[in-house]
Amino acid sequence: MSEYLVQFNNISKFFGKVIALKDVTMKLKKGEIMCLLGDNGAGKSTLIKTLAGVHKPDEGEIIFEDQKIVFDSPRDALDIGIGTVYQDLALVSLMSVTRNFFMGREPQKGLPFFKTFDIEKANTIAAERMGQIGIDVRDPSQAVGTMSGGERQCLAISRAIYFGAKVLVLDEPTSALGVHQASMVLKYIVKAASQGLAVILITHNVHHAYPVGNSFTVLNRGKSMGTFQKKDISREKLLSMMAGGEELDKLEVELKEMDRIENN
């Protein structure tokens, strides 16, 4: 058994003539948090959807627990344990905490054809799970719309873990949150990783990524600019890579040039 829980080797994805991803490689160990950084249009969404089974990669392979895996649908990815939490969280704000927690995978009881949704059991589990991450759900039949953004994010993550995620893919989990809420979510992510999950954290906020990440993969125009261990790279270096540091350097040079011409 290799040391990696999941490997994405040389993943490429094309949409017609457009090369959305080219030769992207990522490897994750258990308990590792890898931050996937990139500017808009870098291919983050395409990569997430490929990991989640929405897109099939045109080239490359996904190896999960030493087995080559091909996903035909998002359901397949879920079934082997890749849980994706999208930016929209897949929560329905008019529905209760419990109904959201078990949406699509409701526990049932009773005879065939007369099976009912076991709401008592679902309520208990939902309240317990939310309690474990420090969110005190006093009434699990309360609508999700009454929760704060951070609480919703935690609910979505907690749901993915409950339903057997071994690899958590989190799409911009802190982008819409304030400082306090974001730190609550990040704390929970670290806790999840410490329990043996591999986490892929997609973000363009280095300040959120750097404190929690073990390794960092930077994506630029569909290509990976490499994966760096935390000890090998500074926050500033990461920031400049992400923000297209070279382009900014070039811009600086050009501005200086213009200055020089004007002064002459």
Next chain:
Amino acid sequence: MSVKSESIQSKKDSGQDERLKKISPLRVLLNRPELGALGGSILVFIFFGIVAGDTGMFSAYGTLNFLDVSANLGIIAIAAAMLMIGGEFDLSIGSMIGFAGICIAIPAIYWGWPLWTSIIFAFAMAVLIGYFNGIMVVKTGLPSFIVTLAMLFILRGATLAITRLITGRTQVPGLRVLIEDDPIAWLFATDTFQWLFTWLGSMKLIALRTDGSPLATGIPPSVIWFIALTLFATWILMKTRYGNWIFASGGDKVGATNVGVPVGRVKISLFIGTAVASTIFACIQVLDAGSADTMRGTLKELEAIAAAVVGGCLLTGGYGSAIGAALGAIIFGTVSMGIFYTDVDTDWFKVFLGAMMLIAVVFNNYIRKKVTETK
């Protein structure tokens, strides 16, 4: 809801969350979608109790009369409500009623089919048409408003054209004689609890005809169907996995899909539901009148949607209840019949219907904000 950084061990130990304050029953009620309709129907009954209490409106005969009208509307309103909770509309309900009517009548009268086979044929057509509506909406992603509006015209036109082509008329009478001894028709054409009414009549507790038989002969089939469907729909919505999928599909289609809810299948099944409910409506009416009329059911789709909205369904989906829709139907049915017992001109009924719906929408909007506001 609040965030605690410490573990909540203390809560678990005591077994009961000390922070769970006792919620007043009123507060619980406020969070239910059918609250408005419940209040509305109580008001309606108080109003007619005062205005028409001594007119015979609330006699056994009068009560069954307005219940029958309410029940007929309720049958389609419940199906419409479930579809609305699932996030879609069906404007072809009324046309489906007309179409189902001739699907029963033409084979039975003109092609010599036994009545029960033509009833089954009508239901089979309903499943097909509902499936078509559903698959069109799901596959094309077009608004159901447009797809079913097209179906409204197609079905009504086809009903008229086919009937005139085959019969040369727009009505198909002569069904009454076929009902007796039919193995299925009784489901839609039998007054139940007749013994009770006979007994009540013999005790002189209810009004009698001149020949001594009671004026109200039994509970009409529409009422039985109405009650059964209300219970069935409520059970599905509140107690089953499929019910959760309906709320999820209407609340957030993309989110529901991402967590594995088969949104397409749920929606298609709900469209089949409205078409089948329209056919139940058609069976009851056609067998009661003994004839099918090509214009039967005109505008019923809008009444059904209105009843569902008054019953607390949000037009955007994801929220509502079957009991609410049932109460909405009772409000409309009671007012449409009750107005005959007052001095008010019946022309005002539509005004009432519109005003009621407007009030309901404003009220529901307010409730939704209440339910989802961040604390």
